[in-house]
Amino acid sequence: MEPKDLSASDVTLPPFPCCHGDDVALLLDQKQHQDCFLVLRGLTFDTFLFFRFRNTPKQYMCVEMLQDGYHRSFSELFTLLSFDLEQRANAPPRSPRLQEPSLGEQREKLETIRLHLCRAEKAERDGSWTIVCEERLHLGRYFTHPMDIWLSFHFYHSCADRVFGGRSKSATEARFHLAELYRQQGDLVEARDHAERALKQAEDGGWLDSEGQPLRLWGCRELGEIYSLLGEAYLAAQEYDTATMLLQLGSKMAIEGGDKSVEAESFFREGMGLQSSGDHQAAMKVSKQET
DSSP, X not given: OOOOOOOGGGOOOOOOOOOOGGGGGGGGGSHHHHHHHHHHHTSOHHHHHHHHSTTSTHHHHHHHHHHTTOHHHHHHHHHHHHHHHHHHHHSOTTOHHHHSOOGGGOHHHHHXXXXXXXXXXXXHHTTOHHHHHXXXXXXXXXXXXXXXXXXXXXXXXXXHTOSSSTTSHHHHHHHHHHHHHHHHTTOHHHHHHHHHHHHHHHHHHTOBOTXXXXXXXXXXXXXXXXXXXXXXXXXXXXXXXHHHHHHHHHHHHHHHHTOHHHHHHHHHHHHHHHHHHTOHXXXXXXXXXXX
Protein backbone atom coordinates (compact mmCIF):
# COMPACT_ATOMS: atom_id res chain seq x y z
CA MET A 1 0.00 0.00 0.00
CA GLU A 2 1.40 3.38 -1.04
CA PRO A 3 1.89 6.03 1.64
CA LYS A 4 -0.72 8.77 1.67
CA ASP A 5 0.24 11.98 -0.07
CA LEU A 6 -0.31 14.44 2.80
CA SER A 7 0.65 18.05 3.21
CA ALA A 8 2.22 19.51 6.32
CA SER A 9 -1.16 20.80 7.49
CA ASP A 10 -2.49 17.23 7.53
CA VAL A 11 0.15 16.07 10.01
CA THR A 12 -1.10 17.05 13.46
CA LEU A 13 -0.04 15.16 16.55
CA PRO A 14 -2.04 15.61 19.77
CA PRO A 15 -0.29 16.80 22.94
CA PHE A 16 0.80 14.09 25.36
CA PRO A 17 0.08 14.58 29.06
CA CYS A 18 3.00 14.27 31.51
CA CYS A 19 2.92 10.99 33.42
CA HIS A 20 4.84 8.94 35.96
CA GLY A 21 5.56 5.30 36.77
CA ASP A 22 3.39 2.63 35.20
CA ASP A 23 1.17 5.27 33.57
CA VAL A 24 3.86 5.45 30.89
CA ALA A 25 3.02 1.90 29.85
CA LEU A 26 -0.60 2.92 29.28
CA LEU A 27 0.08 5.79 26.91
CA LEU A 28 -0.43 3.76 23.77
CA ASP A 29 -3.81 2.54 24.98
CA GLN A 30 -5.25 6.04 24.93
CA LYS A 31 -7.16 7.08 21.86
CA GLN A 32 -5.07 10.15 21.14
CA HIS A 33 -1.92 8.00 21.03
CA GLN A 34 -3.59 5.45 18.80
CA ASP A 35 -4.53 8.29 16.47
CA CYS A 36 -0.94 9.49 16.54
CA PHE A 37 0.43 6.14 15.42
CA LEU A 38 -2.28 5.76 12.79
CA VAL A 39 -0.92 8.97 11.32
CA LEU A 40 2.58 7.55 11.50
CA ARG A 41 1.55 4.38 9.70
CA GLY A 42 0.11 6.46 6.88
CA LEU A 43 3.41 8.20 6.20
CA THR A 44 6.90 7.17 5.27
CA PHE A 45 9.43 7.90 7.98
CA ASP A 46 11.12 10.49 5.76
CA THR A 47 7.85 12.34 5.14
CA PHE A 48 6.91 12.27 8.81
CA LEU A 49 10.29 13.62 9.89
CA PHE A 50 10.27 16.26 7.19
CA PHE A 51 7.05 17.69 8.59
CA ARG A 52 7.57 17.20 12.30
CA PHE A 53 11.26 16.98 13.19
CA ARG A 54 12.87 18.82 10.30
CA ASN A 55 16.39 20.10 11.08
CA THR A 56 16.29 19.30 14.80
CA PRO A 57 18.39 17.02 17.05
CA LYS A 58 15.27 14.88 17.55
CA GLN A 59 15.25 13.63 13.98
CA TYR A 60 17.50 10.58 13.91
CA MET A 61 16.85 9.30 17.40
CA CYS A 62 13.08 9.45 16.95
CA VAL A 63 13.16 7.52 13.71
CA GLU A 64 15.53 4.96 15.26
CA MET A 65 13.24 4.45 18.26
CA LEU A 66 10.25 3.85 16.01
CA GLN A 67 12.10 1.64 13.55
CA ASP A 68 13.47 -0.47 16.42
CA GLY A 69 9.98 -0.87 17.88
CA TYR A 70 10.45 1.27 21.01
CA HIS A 71 7.06 2.94 20.72
CA ARG A 72 6.60 3.43 24.45
CA SER A 73 10.01 5.06 24.77
CA PHE A 74 9.18 7.33 21.84
CA SER A 75 5.86 8.18 23.44
CA GLU A 76 7.47 9.08 26.76
CA LEU A 77 10.17 11.18 25.11
CA PHE A 78 7.48 12.96 23.10
CA THR A 79 5.62 13.60 26.38
CA LEU A 80 8.68 15.23 27.91
CA LEU A 81 9.41 17.33 24.84
CA SER A 82 5.81 18.53 24.69
CA PHE A 83 5.74 19.33 28.41
CA ASP A 84 8.99 21.29 28.12
CA LEU A 85 7.64 23.38 25.23
CA GLU A 86 4.39 24.01 27.11
CA GLN A 87 6.23 25.18 30.23
CA ARG A 88 8.49 27.44 28.17
CA ALA A 89 5.49 28.94 26.40
CA ASN A 90 3.86 29.73 29.76
CA ALA A 91 7.03 31.00 31.43
CA PRO A 92 7.19 34.73 32.24
CA PRO A 93 9.61 36.93 30.28
CA ARG A 94 13.24 36.66 31.44
CA SER A 95 12.46 33.39 33.20
CA PRO A 96 15.65 31.37 33.92
CA ARG A 97 14.07 28.52 31.98
CA LEU A 98 14.06 30.63 28.83
CA GLN A 99 17.78 31.34 29.21
CA GLU A 100 18.48 27.66 28.53
CA PRO A 101 17.86 25.89 25.19
CA SER A 102 14.78 23.69 25.01
CA LEU A 103 15.14 19.99 25.73
CA GLY A 104 14.67 19.26 22.03
CA GLU A 105 17.78 21.30 21.23
CA GLN A 106 20.08 19.49 23.67
CA ARG A 107 21.40 16.50 21.77
CA GLU A 108 23.44 14.90 24.57
CA LYS A 109 20.48 14.90 26.96
CA LEU A 110 18.17 13.51 24.28
CA GLU A 111 20.63 10.73 23.47
CA THR A 112 20.93 9.83 27.15
CA ILE A 113 17.15 9.73 27.59
CA ARG A 114 16.71 7.65 24.44
CA LEU A 115 19.41 5.14 25.44
CA HIS A 116 18.11 4.44 28.94
CA LEU A 117 14.41 4.55 28.05
CA CYS A 118 14.98 1.96 25.33
CA ARG A 119 16.99 -0.22 27.71
CA ALA A 120 14.20 0.07 30.28
CA GLU A 121 11.55 -0.81 27.70
CA LYS A 122 13.50 -3.88 26.56
CA ALA A 123 13.93 -4.99 30.19
CA GLU A 124 10.21 -4.50 30.77
CA ARG A 125 9.39 -6.77 27.83
CA ASP A 126 11.68 -9.39 29.36
CA GLY A 127 10.12 -8.98 32.80
CA SER A 128 13.42 -7.74 34.27
CA TRP A 129 11.87 -5.20 36.62
CA THR A 130 15.07 -4.53 38.56
CA ILE A 131 16.81 -3.41 35.37
CA VAL A 132 13.82 -1.22 34.47
CA CYS A 133 14.22 0.61 37.78
CA GLU A 134 18.01 0.82 37.47
CA GLU A 135 17.74 2.54 34.08
CA ARG A 136 15.18 5.04 35.35
CA LEU A 137 17.19 5.70 38.50
CA HIS A 138 20.20 6.44 36.29
CA LEU A 139 18.18 9.04 34.37
CA GLY A 140 16.97 10.66 37.57
CA ARG A 141 20.56 11.04 38.78
CA TYR A 142 21.79 12.25 35.39
CA PHE A 143 19.89 15.52 35.52
CA THR A 144 21.62 17.77 38.04
CA HIS A 145 21.17 21.26 36.57
CA PRO A 146 18.58 23.35 38.47
CA MET A 147 16.58 23.81 35.26
CA ASP A 148 16.40 20.03 34.86
CA ILE A 149 14.88 19.28 38.28
CA TRP A 150 11.54 18.52 36.61
CA LEU A 151 13.23 15.71 34.66
CA SER A 152 14.73 14.27 37.84
CA PHE A 153 11.28 14.31 39.45
CA HIS A 154 9.80 12.56 36.42
CA PHE A 155 12.33 9.74 36.26
CA TYR A 156 12.56 9.20 40.02
CA HIS A 157 8.77 8.95 40.21
CA SER A 158 8.66 6.62 37.20
CA CYS A 159 11.09 4.37 39.10
CA ALA A 160 9.72 4.57 42.66
CA ASP A 161 6.01 4.47 41.80
CA ARG A 162 6.06 1.33 39.66
CA VAL A 163 3.84 -1.60 40.57
CA PHE A 164 6.48 -4.10 39.41
CA GLY A 165 9.92 -3.32 40.83
CA GLY A 166 8.65 -0.51 43.02
CA ARG A 167 10.10 -2.13 46.15
CA SER A 168 13.50 -2.91 44.65
CA LYS A 169 16.73 -1.34 45.88
CA SER A 170 16.82 1.06 42.92
CA ALA A 171 13.22 2.14 43.51
CA THR A 172 14.01 2.69 47.19
CA GLU A 173 17.01 4.85 46.28
CA ALA A 174 14.80 6.81 43.86
CA ARG A 175 12.34 7.45 46.69
CA PHE A 176 15.16 8.70 48.93
CA HIS A 177 16.17 11.08 46.14
CA LEU A 178 12.55 12.26 45.91
CA ALA A 179 12.55 12.95 49.64
CA GLU A 180 15.68 15.09 49.21
CA LEU A 181 14.24 16.98 46.24
CA TYR A 182 10.92 17.70 47.94
CA ARG A 183 12.79 18.87 51.06
CA GLN A 184 14.93 21.20 48.96
CA GLN A 185 11.77 22.53 47.31
CA GLY A 186 10.27 23.23 50.74
CA ASP A 187 7.53 20.58 50.53
CA LEU A 188 8.31 18.97 53.88
CA VAL A 189 5.08 16.95 54.11
CA GLU A 190 5.76 15.23 50.78
CA ALA A 191 9.42 14.82 51.71
CA ARG A 192 8.49 13.14 54.99
CA ASP A 193 6.13 10.72 53.26
CA HIS A 194 8.76 9.60 50.74
CA ALA A 195 11.53 9.35 53.33
CA GLU A 196 9.43 7.26 55.73
CA ARG A 197 8.31 4.91 52.95
CA ALA A 198 11.85 4.54 51.62
CA LEU A 199 13.24 3.88 55.10
CA LYS A 200 10.69 1.09 55.62
CA GLN A 201 11.65 -0.46 52.26
CA ALA A 202 15.37 -0.16 53.05
CA GLU A 203 14.87 -1.87 56.42
CA ASP A 204 12.84 -4.66 54.81
CA GLY A 205 15.39 -5.13 52.02
CA GLY A 206 18.50 -4.98 54.20
CA TRP A 207 20.50 -3.47 51.32
CA LEU A 208 23.92 -1.82 51.48
CA ASP A 209 24.91 1.39 49.71
CA SER A 210 27.91 1.80 47.38
CA GLU A 211 30.21 2.26 50.39
CA GLY A 212 29.03 -0.92 52.11
CA GLN A 213 26.92 0.88 54.70
CA PRO A 214 23.27 -0.04 55.40
CA LEU A 215 21.04 1.87 52.99
CA ARG A 216 18.65 2.60 55.86
CA LEU A 217 21.19 5.09 57.30
CA TRP A 218 20.46 7.39 54.36
CA GLY A 219 16.82 7.41 55.43
CA CYS A 220 17.72 8.11 59.05
CA ARG A 221 19.84 11.12 58.09
CA GLU A 222 17.21 12.44 55.69
CA LEU A 223 14.39 12.04 58.20
CA GLY A 224 16.54 13.68 60.86
CA GLU A 225 16.76 16.76 58.66
CA ILE A 226 13.08 16.69 57.66
CA TYR A 227 11.75 16.22 61.21
CA SER A 228 13.95 19.06 62.45
CA LEU A 229 12.74 21.43 59.71
CA LEU A 230 9.13 20.48 60.42
CA GLY A 231 9.78 21.08 64.11
CA GLU A 232 11.07 24.57 63.35
CA ALA A 233 7.94 25.30 61.31
CA TYR A 234 5.68 24.28 64.20
CA LEU A 235 7.89 26.25 66.57
CA ALA A 236 7.40 29.37 64.46
CA ALA A 237 3.64 28.75 64.67
CA GLN A 238 4.01 28.51 68.48
CA GLU A 239 2.73 24.92 68.51
CA TYR A 240 5.34 23.93 71.06
CA ASP A 241 4.23 20.37 71.87
CA THR A 242 4.26 19.26 68.24
CA ALA A 243 7.47 21.18 67.61
CA THR A 244 9.23 19.54 70.56
CA MET A 245 8.11 16.06 69.49
CA LEU A 246 9.38 16.58 65.92
CA LEU A 247 12.67 18.13 67.04
CA GLN A 248 13.28 15.19 69.37
CA LEU A 249 12.47 12.79 66.53
CA GLY A 250 14.94 14.69 64.35
CA SER A 251 17.70 14.27 66.92
CA LYS A 252 16.89 10.58 67.37
CA MET A 253 17.01 9.87 63.62
CA ALA A 254 20.21 11.89 63.21
CA ILE A 255 21.89 9.77 65.89
CA GLU A 256 20.76 6.58 64.12
CA GLY A 257 22.06 7.95 60.82
CA GLY A 258 25.56 8.31 62.26
CA ASP A 259 26.31 11.68 60.63
CA LYS A 260 27.92 13.82 63.34
CA SER A 261 27.27 17.13 61.57
CA VAL A 262 23.58 16.34 61.09
CA GLU A 263 23.42 15.05 64.67
CA ALA A 264 24.93 18.27 66.07
CA GLU A 265 22.58 20.43 64.00
CA SER A 266 19.58 18.43 65.20
CA PHE A 267 20.59 18.79 68.86
CA PHE A 268 21.03 22.53 68.35
CA ARG A 269 17.55 22.84 66.82
CA GLU A 270 16.02 20.75 69.59
CA GLY A 271 17.71 22.89 72.24
CA MET A 272 16.51 26.12 70.63
CA GLY A 273 13.01 24.70 70.42
CA LEU A 274 12.95 23.78 74.09
CA GLN A 275 14.36 27.18 74.99
CA SER A 276 11.62 28.90 72.98
CA SER A 277 8.93 26.80 74.65
CA GLY A 278 10.21 27.83 78.08
CA ASP A 279 11.67 24.47 79.11
CA HIS A 280 15.10 25.86 80.01
CA GLN A 281 16.21 22.86 82.06
CA ALA A 282 15.57 20.44 79.19
CA ALA A 283 17.27 22.85 76.79
CA MET A 284 20.42 22.85 78.93
CA LYS A 285 20.39 19.05 79.02
CA VAL A 286 20.20 18.85 75.23
CA SER A 287 22.94 21.47 74.95
CA LYS A 288 25.27 19.22 76.96
CA GLN A 289 24.52 16.32 74.57
CA GLU A 290 25.42 18.59 71.66
CA THR A 291 28.87 19.27 73.07
